[in-house]
Amino acid sequence: MTGPQPRVRFAPSPTGYFHVGSARTSLFNWLFARQQGGTFILRIEDTDAERSRPEWVSGILSAMAWLGMEPDEGPFFQSARADRHREAIDALWNGGFLYACDCTREAVIERTRNNAVPGYDGFCRDRGLERGPGRALRFRVPDEGTTVVHDLVRGDVEFPNASMEDFVCAKSNGQPLFVFANVVDDRDSAITHVIRGEDLLPSTPKGILLWHALDSVADGGIRALPRFAHLPMLVNERRQKLSKRRDPVALELYRDAGYLAVAMRNYLALLGWSPPGDQEKVDVEVLISTFRLEDVHHAPAFFDVQKLRHLNGEYIRELSLDAFVEASLPWVAPDQGAPSIAAPQAAIAPRETTSSGPTPPPGAAAPTAWRPPTDPPWPRERFDPAAFRRIAPAVQERVTTLGEVPAMIDFLFLVDPIIDPVSWEKVVADPNARSVLSAAAERYAACEWVAAVLHDETRALGDQLGLKLNKAQAPIRVAITGRGVGPPLFESLEVLGRDVTLQRIRQALDRLSSSSGTL
Ligand code: GLU
Numbered sequence: 001m002t003g004p005q006p007r008v009r010f011a012p013s014p015t016g017y018f019h020v021g022s023a024r025t026s027l028f029n030w031l032f033a034r035q036q037g038g039t040f041i042l043r044i045e046d047t048d049a050e051r052s053r054p055e056w057v058s059g060i061l062s063a064m065a066w067l068g069m070e071p072d073e074g075p076f077f078q079s080a081r082a083d084r085h086r087e088a089i090d091a092l093w094n095g096g097f098l099y100a101c102d103c104t105r106e107a108v109i110e111r112t113r114n115n116a117v118p119g120y121d122g123f124c125r126d127r128g129l130e131r132g133p134g135r136a137l138r139f140r141v142p143d144e145g146t147t148v149v150h151d152l153v154r155g156d157v158e159f160p161n162a163s164m165e166d167f168v169c170a171k172s173n174g175q176p177l178f179v180f181a182n183v184v185d186d187r188d189s190a191i192t193h194v195i196r197g198e199d200l201l202p203s204t205p206k207g208i209l210l211w212h213a214l215d216s217v218a219d220g221g222i223r224a225l226p227r228f229a230h231l232p233m234l235v236n237e238r239r240q241k242l243s244k245r246r247d248p249v250a251l252e253l254y255r256d257a258g259y260l261a262v263a264m265r266n267y268l269a270l271l272g273w274s275p276p277g278d279q280e281k282v283d284v285e286v287l288i289s290t291f292r293l294e295d296v297h298h299a300p301a302f303f304d305v306q307k308l309r310h311l312n313g314e315y316i317r318e319l320s321l322d323a324f325v326e327a328s329l330p331w332v333a334p335d336q337g338a339p340s341i342a343a344p345q346a347a348i349a350p351r352e353t354t355s356s357g358p359t360p361p362p363g364a365a366a367p368t369a370w371r372p373p374t375d376p377p378w379p380r381e382r383f384d385p386a387a388f389r390r391i392a393p394a395v396q397e398r399v400t401t402l403g404e405v406p407a408m409i410d411f412l413f414l415v416d417p418i419i420d421p422v423s424w425e426k427v428v429a430d431p432n433a434r435s436v437l438s439a440a441a442e443r444y445a446a447c448e449w450v451a452a453v454l455h456d457e458t459r460a461l462g463d464q465l466g467l468k469l470n471k472a473q474a475p476i477r478v479a480i481t482g483r484g485v486g487p488p489l490f491e492s493l494e495v496l497g498r499d500v501t502l503q504r505i506r507q508a509l510d511r512l513s514s515s516s517g518t519l
Helices: 020-036 054-066 078-094 105-112 178-188 198-216 251-257 261-269 284-290 305-318 321-332 385-398 402-413 421-429 433-446 451-465 469-481 489-496 498-513
Strands: 007-010 039-044 073-077 098-101 136-139 146-151 155-160 168-170 193-197 227-231
Touching: 007 020, 007 193, 020 039, 020 054, 020 193, 020 227, 020 251, 020 261, 020 284, 039 054, 054 251, 073 078, 078 098, 078 136, 078 168, 078 178, 078 198, 098 168, 136 198, 146 198, 146 227, 155 198, 168 178, 178 198, 193 198, 198 227, 251 261, 261 284, 261 305, 305 385, 321 385, 321 402, 385 402, 385 489, 402 489, 421 469, 421 498, 433 451, 433 469, 433 498, 451 469, 451 489, 469 489, 469 498, 489 498
Parallel strands: 007 039, 039 073, 193 227
Antiparallel strands: 098 136, 136 168, 146 155
């Protein structure tokens, strides 16, 4: 490596659920830092007091901890840096880069309605207004020239300066605007690479102009301009930009549904980048060693939930039995299994380069322990870890998310199974159901209680009635588990035990005998 050790940052605004696109941005920063032996910094851009909320900050921290993307520095809070931002505003003002503007939004709209170039028209540029309350501070964008963003993903992107308005750096109430605070903080943190979503590309030339202006007034010293990498946007199956309202974009949804962090992280890495070779399921070490910003695609990346599900199923099946049982605990025994997600082990104390830099406000949003949004349907005390463990290998083969585990095993722990009406209708309509259940009750009362014997007995009763095994099994499965699908029947019966099995078969027979046979 030549040059300084890379310093990258993930700089989310805590104004909503943690978006999968933000998670992808965070991951690409993290992968790059890990690969290059660099530093990954988390900066919470919470200067918009009206839209930022502590619970969104907690969401970011716990999601990052879940995905194993611990920052090396931070979290730093932009809101704690107001003094520093004011100081930088003063430096730019004194250097003549800013001018005061007292135009109201309405006045600007009225004046510029028919202008060819949209945005502010420079009305106050030469009015020589003093700074003061009620006056915004605008950056004097050069009339001539072009600002070029040298982007590692998109190549050189040119922005004629004449097409840029004199943008606001500090609002009339003195509050710095996003692009300004963002640049000051990047400079103070000595950021070398800005890796972020392409929605921010249009604001990048403004940031570059500001960067050079801050250099020329030596605010915080001279800083090398970072390299930029703007990541492609995420789209849904209709190629529409993912929308908060329409698409499942909150990372929390996936954790709550029982996606494994390792699968989610692997999948996020594929959004705009592909590992070498044709393998998409790759270990994090391979992601780290092969990731290249230069190989990130321009084209929008399809966020394909089916592909994610598939990958998750693969990761689930690959777990050891112990790991599967443990990973399922939050869903099946939430009191034992909710992992407490500790605060990221961040070096809160800033390094030398940021020693005058951001510090988190005291007591800032600690991530909360996470647990799935719904509890299992059985009374807690009826959960039997040993029974779960016995059935777990069969369940592991059949689920694609951990959230599907409770419905596979609830028949073991409920007093009465939840009868699925559609499955029961099939039993009612099955002319052999009654004979099958009666024969099963007889045979199961006496046979040895192991899956292989139960299998043979059921096959024999099928033969007796002229039915294939799967036909014979169907009403028994519904009687026992309440559903037409689930883990293999004979293993299920073995774990459930003879007494409960016989009792449920009798209940199903009673139900069938009741006048309508309906539930
Ligand atoms: N806070 C900005 C956002 O969440 C991102 C800033 C950046 O990465 O530069 O959109």
